[in-house]
Amino acid sequence: MFTKIPFSDNMVELEVLNNGGDILKKVSIIIPIYNTEEFLDECIYSIIKQKYENFELLLINDGSGLSCTNKINELEKIDARIKVFHQEERKGVGAARNIGLEKATGDYIYFMDSDDYLGESTVQLLVKNIADHKMVTGKQVRTTLSHENEETAVALDTEVDPDVYLYQQNIKKAFKNRSALHRLISRDLINERNIRFSEDVDCYADLSFILPLLVESDEVPYIKNAYYFKRKRNDPITNPAIMQLDAEKKINDFITIYNQLKDDYRDNSEAAQFLDNHMINFYRKTIVTFLKDERNIDVIYEDLVSFAAKLDQQLLSKKSIIVRRELNPLVRNDRKKYESVNRLHQRLRKVKYALSGRTKLYTHLYRSVFTKLPLKEKTVLFESFLGKNYSDNPKYIYEYMLKNHPDYNFIWIFKEPGKNIPGNPKQIKRFSLKYYYYMGTAKYWVSNSRIPKRFDKREGNVYLQTWHGTPLKKLVFDMKDIHSANPNYKRDVYIQSRRWDYLISPNQYSTEIFGSAFKYDKTMLEYGYPRNDILYTGNDESTITELKRKLNIPVDKKVVLYAPTWRDNDFFEAGKYRFTLQLDLQKMKDQLGDEYVVLLRMHYFIANQLDISEFEGFAFDLSTYDDIAELYLVSDILITDYSSVFFDYANLRRPILFYTYDLESYRDTLRGFYIDIEEDVPGPLLKTTDEVISSINNIEKLNKTYKDKYENFYNRFCAWDDGKASEKVVKDVFEVN
Known part of the structure; x- marks a missing residue:
């Protein structure tokens, strides 16, 4: 049961809360760095501006490139409390943190990631409230925003309170996220128990560090208003965080560290149970998803057998029948049975997904049925601005084709069908069942905006992305922070743009930007915009009147x-x-x-x-x-x-x-x-x-x-526009004269 203690900045109360402890003890803040120069200023300055000033900041350069290394060296000069240590080759976050532990001279240890940042009172609140405990922690706020938007990030937490509260939190809950970040820990405890991070894995190296703490402690104070801003990087494609690495790497690392720790703590039932529960949860959330593609069983089967052999059978017997049915064949190393169980599980997952809503049902039909039907070779599907209107580049491409290649079958997607359109094409309501059917069977897609991720592009399908403007504002991978309603904007656009076979560019300036902003390296159609044809062919008094x-x-x-x-x-x-x-x-x-x-x-x-x-x-x-x-x-x-x-x-x-x-x-x-x-x-x-x-x-x-x-x-x-862009695009994409 938690105890809630109101707390103020009154010095007398502070001394009582800390049992008269020395609030000026030194803190060693350890930050491993690997090619994160774009985040370093925000991270480091959030530390330098801390209200609590008695700290040393240890920056461990884990084999970064020249640009990041130079940045680290520059930062060392701005404050005498900053100490820099370089590793010529990358050895991983575990090794970097271990170096920090060896070099630290503080009374307390505190770990951060180099792309995160702190509230200005965070260290002060942690030190003031650790009292006789060996460790204290605070609140992590997940954010995609930069330090200058910290107030906005805090506002995302609906429980922000003007007072500071201290809770006694169960140690297992404190480490629910398996992370050593945002914990102020006694260096004496770390040294006495020789606690270190695993250097054998990139992901989940924290487990080897936190497990001894789990064994040594029962409760840990939790300071609600000691904020740690955990940045969710919005560019998992070109600059991923460790936990944004591919699933196979994460699975291999998790099983590796699990196997090592299970051997080390075989005689400690509490630690073993902690590991088993985390392993089973990881299997259900990550491994099962990875095995949607049955071919992936070949990739990780031996690893699966290795961890299953170490599971506590008594604990496993208390899990759900679904978990037991899947893991028991691994315990027995019965691959044929496991493949059969996994196949059934994946089918049931698909059925459950399909039955959970109309959109998911239609998506299931699209993937399982419609994309298996023959492609309609001369069917072209058009959509403009998410089906809102009949306009823009798709309109002018359609009208050129209607006039010059009427033997094609034309389909227009609208939120509200019933438009008065020349040629009387088939009009389909967006997100209707027919929409999914034609998305799955039409050979050609022509769109000026992004088609939802759920429409996997099938073999033989041709996607012409016309886009809808010359960019003034920064786009996608040229943007730093994402302020829109979708924090996964960069990842989503990357997935969607991999499907584009052709992309229309209105000018050389746009060609260069589209290459960097979309990471697009397929065919660029450099003819100007079809939608601008009318500005040349219709710019006369009679048309305007x-x-x-x-x-x-x-x-x-x-x-x-x-x-x-x-x-x-x-x-x-x-x-x-x-x-x-x-x-x-x-x-x-x-x-x-x-x-x-x-x-x-x-x-x-x-x-x-x-x-x-x-x-x-x-x-x-x-x-x-x-x-x-x-x-x-x-x-x-x-x-x-x-x-x-x-x-x-x-x-x-x-x-x-x-x-x-x-x-x-x-x-x-x-x-x-x-x-x-x-x-x-x-x-x-x-x-x-x-x-x-x-x-x-x-x-x-x-x-x-x-x-x-x-x-x-x-x-x-405007030099490429000449009133003939539609003609040039159609000839290239549809290979017609």
């Missing part, structure tokens, strides 16, 4: 198009973002209404609807209008912020204004830009509605001011 009538906007008025993007950190849920209109429409109507009307076009991610009913006849919300290219054609001036629309609009050589009221926040915190927006864009950066109105009233003067910059911009970003 016809479009204005179609849109029910005054033919005799000039048109201002306002097309902003979304803000990553302002969301309802994944894929749905809010937007608050910052333009003062009343002021614009009063000063521009005689000559202009305003069209509002929100990004397709923006979920809230704008209420502009009081500006009827002046402002038109066309956010749901399918084709923004047609809005470009009718517009005399574009106002945007950080949306890629201005790259396309520049093809028309018409004025562009940039309403960047939150430039510093967006550029420096949320995304970052590929170009210098203050120097390179072909128009002024404006902060207020008054500046926008003034610019519109002086548009001819602005045109002259930005003439040379506009010309340079056009040559850099």
Whole structure:
């Protein structure tokens, strides 16, 4: 049972709580480092800024490359409490921590990972509350955010309390995560018991360190408000943490350390039971998933037999019948029986998955049935902006094919079918059973956004990713922190983009960015965007007048198009973002209404609807209008912020204004830009509605001011567009004349 003790910073209370102990004891903070230079500043400065100052910081360079090694050497110079030790070759986190233990001179030992960081009172709270205990711990907060966003990370914890509380926590619960991180431990205890980390494994080396602590202690104080920010790296592809390594490596390491420790602690029933329970849980959560592919049994079967032979049979007999049925054949080394049991288990898992919801049932049918059917060789499936409309690059590719290759079968995916589309293609509701069927059987996919991960691409399927803009904002692997609703954004995009066979690029600038941002190395179609064809073939007075009538906007008025993007950190849920209109429409109507009307076009991610009913006849919300290219054609001036629309609009050589009221926040915190927006864009950066109105009233003067910059911009970003991109793309992808 836990004891809850309120605690304050009053010095008298501190001395009572610590039984008069010396609160100035020295702490040795040990951090192994391997090629994590991008995180080191945040990690190290969070330690240097600790309220508790009596510490030494031991940085163990575990064979990092030159860049990271140089960074470590630079950090050593900033504070006399930092000590650096280099290993020329990588020996693993266990060996690095052991070096730290040998070099440490403090009264207490504290381990951190080099990509994590601390709250500024963390060490102080731990030292003040360890009292006569040999160890104390605090709260770990999982975060994908950087140290400068620490307040946001803390806010993720819904139980943050203004007071500090100390709990007496059961030792087994304290080590539930099998980690030595965020524990302040008496160095005397470590030295007396000669406790060290395993150097035989990369993953789970902590087990050999924490097991002796488990044996030596019953309870450990838990300080709720002593925060350790455990970063979940958002780039598990190019810079994975140890626990983001592949499953086979993790399995081999876990079984290796289990076997070693089971031998070492064979006579200690408490330690043995701890190991067995963790091994069985690991089997159920990690190993069983790895064995979804039956071929993986060959890879790890001998390891499975080795750990099963060490399991306590009495403990195993108390587990569920499912666990016993699977592990007993391993105990007997009966491979044939084990393969049969695993096969049945995997089938039952699939059935259970399929029966747990409609989406999972359809996904199961897609993988097990539809992708096994013959491919429809001349069937093309189109989707634009997650099925929200008939638009963009897929629209223009479709219309070219409809005119020139009508022998193909065309399918369009929509959230709400029933669109008026030329050629009368089959329209399918997104995420319906038919959708899964055609995803599984159509030879060609054409999409401008990401198709969900659950659609495994089958052999023979051809996926044309058209994308939907020239990037201004940093994308995917060029981003540092992820502020969106999906913290697994980088991993998910990587998985999804491995399926792309072709990717359309609008210019050389985009080709280079797509290569780094998506890690894309397949065929890049460098022809400009099909969606821009109309800006060359339809840029005439009769077409523009016809479009204005179609849109029910005054033919005799000039048109201002306002097309902003979304803000990553302002969301309802994944894929749905809010937007608050910052333009003062009343002021614009009063000063521009005689000559202009305003069209509002929100990004397709923006979920809230704008209420502009009081500006009827002046402002038109066309956010749901399918084709923004047609809005470009009718517009005399574009106002945007950080949306890629201005790259396309520049093809028309018409004025562009940039309403960047939150430039510093967006550029420096949320995304970052590929170009210098203050120097390179072909128009002024404006902060207020008054500046926008003034610019519109002086548009001819602005045109002259930005003439040379506009010309340079056009040559850099629009040179590939010539009105024939659709034709060139179709000929390459579909291999037709």
